[in-house]
Each structure stands twice: as C-alpha cells, then as structure tokens.
Amino acid sequence: MDLYAEEILDHYKHPRHYGHLETPTLTFHDRNPLCGDEIELELKIEDGKVTDMAFTGHGCAVSRAAASMMSEEIIGKSLEELRGWDKKDIIDLLGIEVGPVRLKCALLPLKAMKAAVWGLAEDE
Amino acid sequence: MPTTTMTQSTKSQSPTLDIAAIRADFPILQRRVHGLPLVYLDNAASSQKPHAVIQAMSRYYEQTNANVHRGVHTLSEEATAQYEGARAKVSNFIGACCPKEVIWTRNATEAINLVAYTWGRANLKRGDRVLLTEMEHHSNIVPWQILSAEIGFEIDYVRVADDGTLILDDLSKLLTPRTKLFGFTYMSNVVGTLNPVQLLTEAAHRVGAVVMLDACQAVPHMPVHLQALDVDFAAFSGHKMLGPTGIGVLWGRRELLNAMPPWMGGGDMIREVHLSGFKPSELPWKFEAGTPAIAEAIGLGAAVDYLSQVGMEAIHQAERDLVSYAMQRLPEVTGLKILGPAAEKRGGLVSFTLDAAHPHDIAAVLDNLGIAVRAGHHCAQPLHERYRIPASARASFYLYNTREEVDLLVKGLQKVVEMFSF
Numbered sequence: 246m247d248l249y250a251e252e253i254l255d256h257y258k259h260p261r262h263y264g265h266l267e268t269p270t271l272t273f274h275d276r277n278p279l280c281g282d283e284i285e286l287e288l289k290i291e292d293g294k295v296t297d298m299a300f301t302g303h304g305c306a307v308s309r310a311a312a313s314m315m316s317e318e319i320i321g322k323s324l325e326e327l328r329g330w331d332k333k334d335i336i337d338l339l340g341i342e343v344g345p346v347r348l349k350c351a352l353l354p355l356k357a358m359k360a361a362v363w364g365l366a367e368d369e
Numbered sequence: 370m371p372t373t374t375m376t377q378s379t380k381s382q383s384p385t386l387d388i389a390a391i392r393a394d395f396p397i398l399q400r401r402v403h404g405l406p407l408v409y410l411d412n413a414a415s416s417q418k419p420h421a422v423i424q425a426m427s428r429y430y431e432q433t434n435a436n437v438h439r440g441v442h443t444l445s446e447e448a449t450a451q452y453e454g455a456r457a458k459v460s461n462f463i464g465a466c467c468p469k470e471v472i473w474t475r476n477a478t479e480a481i482n483l484v485a486y487t488w489g490r491a492n493l494k495r496g497d498r499v500l501l502t503e504m505e506h507h508s509n510i511v512p513w514q515i516l517s518a519e520i521g522f523e524i525d526y527v528r529v530a531d532d533g534t535l536i537l538d539d540l541s542k543l544l545t546p547r548t549k550l551f552g553f554t555y556m557s558n559v560v561g562t563l564n565p566v567q568l569l570t571e572a573a574h575r576v577g578a579v580v581m582l583d584a585c586q587a588v589p590h591m592p593v594h595l596q597a598l599d600v601d602f603a604a605f606s607g608h609k610m611l612g613p614t615g616i617g618v619l620w621g622r623r624e625l626l627n628a629m630p631p632w633m634g635g636g637d638m639i640r641e642v643h644l645s646g647f648k649p650s651e652l653p654w655k656f657e658a659g660t661p662a663i664a665e666a667i668g669l670g671a672a673v674d675y676l677s678q679v680g681m682e683a684i685h686q687a688e689r690d691l692v693s694y695a696m697q698r699l700p701e702v703t704g705l706k707i708l709g710p711a712a713e714k715r716g717g718l719v720s721f722t723l724d725a726a727h728p729h730d731i732a733a734v735l736d737n738l739g740i741a742v743r744a745g746h747h748c749a750q751p752l753h754e755r756y757r758i759p760a761s762a763r764a765s766f767y768l769y770n771t772r773e774e775v776d777l778l779v780k781g782l783q784k785v786v787e788m789f790s791f
Binding site: 248249254257258278279280281282283303304305306307347350 | 726727728729730733734744745746750753758759760788789791
C-alpha cells in the first residue's frame with residue numbers, strides 16, 4: 246500500500262526526536278479527538294531559530310511518521326519561516342498520497358508546531 | 370427471499386440461516402473493493418440493504434410518489450396507506466401496543482433528542498438527577514448534557530467493569546428518589562455487552578424513574594418486545610436494520626407521549642392553527658412536523674418484512690455463533706486484545722486493539738484487503754477513556770456474514786502485525 250511506504254513505516258517504528266527536551270522554550274499539546282491521535286510537541290528556540298525539537302504522544306503511523314519527519318526538517322529553521330509552513334510542506338515530506346480521511350492525521354504535528362510558533366494557547 | 374432452515378448448512382456453517390440465499394439478496398455483496406470481494410464487517414455503524422428494500426423505495430418513487438395526509442387524489446391516498454402501513458409493520462415488529470406509539474424520526478439520535486427536549490424540559494428541574502451509563506453512545510449522553518446545562522439537573526453514571534459489563538452493586542444508591550430518568554443501552558456498540566434490561570427497568574421504576582432505552586444495536590439483531598420489557602421510551606435507527614438512512618423510530622408509552630408537549634412545529638403536527646395559537650395533532654403525528662421521509666419509512670417497512678421472514682431468533686443465534694467463532698480465532702493474532710465480555714454475554718460484535726498498530730492503520734490495511742471494519746471511538750469516547758485507550762477497531766456482524774469472512778479478518782490482522790511490528 247502506498248500509504249504505508251517503507252519510509253513511513255520506518256519513521257513509525259523508529260521515530261526521530263521522540264521523547265522530551267530538558268529545557269523546552271515552547272511546548273504545545275494537541276489532539277485529534279475523532280481518532281484519538283495525540284501529540285506533545287516541545288521546541289528549543291535560540292536567536293529566533295529552532296535548535297531542537299522533541300515529541301511524544303500516540304497516534305497512527307501517518308501522524309507519527311509526519312511528526313518524526315517534521316522534526317528532522319524544522320531544526321535550524323527560523324520561527325519566521327516556520328510560521329509560513331502549510332499542509333503542502335508536510336505532504337511533500339511524507340511523499341505519499343494522503344486521502345481526505347487521513348489528512349487530519351498527517352496534519353496534526355503541523356497544527357501543533359504552528360500553534361507553538363505562533364504562541365497560541367491550547368484552546369485557541 | 371431467504372428461507373429459514375433448521376438444518377446445518379455446510380457452506381454457510383450457520384446452524385440457523387441459509388446464508389448463501391440471504392447473501393444473494395444483497396446486491397452490494399457482489400462488489401469488489403481494491404480488486405477483492407467485499408467483506409463487510411461494519412454493520413453496527415450501518416447495515417447493507419436487500420433488493421426488497423431498494424425495490425420498495427424505487428417502486429414508491431416510480432408509481433406512487435405524493436405527499437401524505439394531504440391530498441384526496443389517488444397517489445396521495447396510496448402514499449399515505451403505504452407510509453402508515455410501514456408504521457404498523459414496525460409497531461408489530463417491536464411489540465408496541467399500536468402504531469400511534471411509533472414516532473418517525475430521522476434516526477435514533479433525533480429520537481433521544483426528542484425525548485430530552487419535550488419530556489425532559491417538561492419534567493426535569495434543578496436538583497433532579499438523570500442516570501446514564503458509562504457505555505452509552507454519545508447520542509444518549511450529549512442531549513442530556515445540553516439539557517442539564519440549561520436546567521441544572523445532575524447526571525450520574527453507572528460505571529463499567531473491566532469485563533465490559535455494568536457495575537450494578539450500587540445501583541440502588543445511584544437510583545435516588547430524585548432520579549427522574551434512567552437512560553441505558555440494550556447492547557453496547559463497542560463492547561457488545563447485552564444489558565439486563567428488565568432488571569434495570571424494574572430498579573428504575575421502583576424509584577419512579579422513566580426508562581429511555583437505546584435499542585439501536587438490539588432491534589436489528591434479536592427479537593425485541595418493548596411492552597414486555599416494560600421500558601418507557603426506546604430509540605433505534607432504520608439504516609442499521611437493512612433499511613435506508615434518514616428514518617428512525619422513537620417508541621414511547623402512549624400515556625407519556627400524550628402528556629408531552631410537541632417538539633418541532635409546522636405542518637402535519639397540528640390539529641388547528643389560528644393567529645392566536647395552535648392545537649397539536651394527536652399521536653403519532655403530534656411529533657412529526659413537516660413532510661416526512663416517506664420513501665424511507667416504506668423502505669424500513671420492507672426491511673422489517675425481510676427480517677421477520679428470516680426470523681429474528683434465527684438471526685440472533687447465527688450472530689452469536691459468529692461472534693463465538695470470532696472470539697475463538699482472534700486471539701491467534703499476536704498482541705490482539707479483545708474489549709468486553711465473553712461471547713455468551715454479548716451480541717454480534719467484537720472490538721479490539723493491537724499492540725503493533727493504531728486502529729486507523731488496522732482499518733486502512735484491512736480496507737486494502739476488501740475488509741470493512743470501524744476504527745475510532747465509535748461515538749463512545751467515555752468508554753474508551755475508561756479503558757484508557759484512544760481508539761479501538763471493531764468488527765460487527767449481521768445475518769449475511771460468514772465464518773469464512775472471520776477467517777479473512779484474522780488473516781488480514783496477521784498481515785497488519787507483520788507490517789507494523791517493531
């Protein structure tokens with residue numbers, strides 16, 4: 246199945262940056278109540294740039310792979326740049342066709358990251 | 370039409386049903402999904418429809434279509450007769466006293482909301498209590514929560530034990546003299562538990578509480594006689610019992626229904642209207658404002674005919690046989706955990722989790738093999754919170770499912786484990 250390409254399964258089984266940071270600058274918790282996906286995202290920010298990221302939570306292969314792939318990509322990027330990210334950036338990273346039903350799984354890590362870099366409270 | 374036989378069929382392996390004949394009545398079972406034969410195991414969400422139902426609805430549109438209760442012309446008279454005839458069929462099917470106790474709604478959700486907004490608003494006040502259970506579908510929780518915020522009554526919950534049965538030890542404490550309504554499901558749509566309806570109803574009535582039964586997973590799958598159960602209200606949906614979407618039923622005892630204020634206002638629910646006010650119509654039309662789902666009601670009538678012809682007891686036994694077989698085979702899958710009680714305490718569904726994969730991934734891989742199961746919290750988030758799981762996968766059976774399909778499910782799950790194991 247295309248959805249479960251080798252790379253997606255690899256990130257699912259061996260998620261990068263899974264865990265916690267010692268002193269995160271920004272954290273954001275988000276969930277997708279419909280399917281029960283949950284993510285706790287932590288960012289370390291220095292001089293307006295992401296210098297480290299970690300995440301925990303549980304979710305399907307698509308949402309976890311998206312978080313893992315995103316973690317590799319955003320380190321080194323400026324907050325300014327990350328504020329401009331949209332769903333295309335994540336879909337490109339995943340490199341698979343994500344249908345409408347699974348799109349919200351794929352986008353949960355992005356949603357949490359954008360809320361964090363925009364400094365939103367969890368209920369906003 | 371299918372025939373019910375008491376002989377063992379070698380092909381279907383069901384002791385009670387001629388499944389090959391039944392399957393031939395369902396056109397959709399011929400289709401393929403991702404190039405493979407459809408294995409439809411999502412019946413608790415919505416069932417498939419036999420020819421008889423589809424034809425009854427097309428026949429209505431091709432030959433009868435007109436508004437009901439209005440015209441004096443032939444089509445309108447025929448439409449009214451068919452529409453009210455369907456109500457009489459449903460009334461017989463569920464053991465109601467008479468068709469006027471059968472109120473058409475859009476679905477069970479609307480039926481429960483109807484009770485909340487009419488009976489609830491008229492009878493509940495601050496300081497009262499409503500008792501529900503932790504295993505309710507959202508549709509038997511949220512209407513009461515909305516009304517509780519408006520009126521200020523309290524909601525209590527009967528908790529669920531690890532094995533998926535209700536904890537009834539402190540039922541007498543939960544049913545207080547202030548408890549005005551006890552709402553519970555006949556059968557859990559997640560763990561499959563069949564609740565002791567009569568026992569719960571007697572306990573509720575001892576404190577003068579009214580019983581709201583969610584019969585969505587029961588009426589389609591087993592013989593149900595609502596008057597014998599002695600409940601006060603019951604709700605179920607047509608689309609889960611071989612009928613179309615857009616039609617459901619609220620059944621209520623006529624004394625209660627008569628005493629309740631109407632809900633939605635409009636055409637058909639009134640006896641007379643003046644600029645100074647209105648008088649509502651009599652039962653059942655008092656609660657049926659506007660042009661109803663006529664073809665859908667007729668379709669549900671055809672579904673009830675079909676189910677009656679097969680036999681509800683035979684269907685129930687066949688599903689019990691299938692769920693026992695599934696529960697015997699599913700543990701062969703590594704890391705699979707079944708939620709809920711032993712087969713003898715449940716109806717025809719089984720929910721489970723896999724250590725290796727999230728329910729969405731399970732369902733996506735199975736879909737690729739042509740197998741339809743449900744993944745998520747099945748509109749019962751509190752029950753999933755109680756088990757501390759975000760979601761589960763569910764296989765739910767109906768009269769057309771076979772042991773061979775259970776075998777395919779098990780094989781599919783083994784493939785999931787293979788793909789996702791670390």
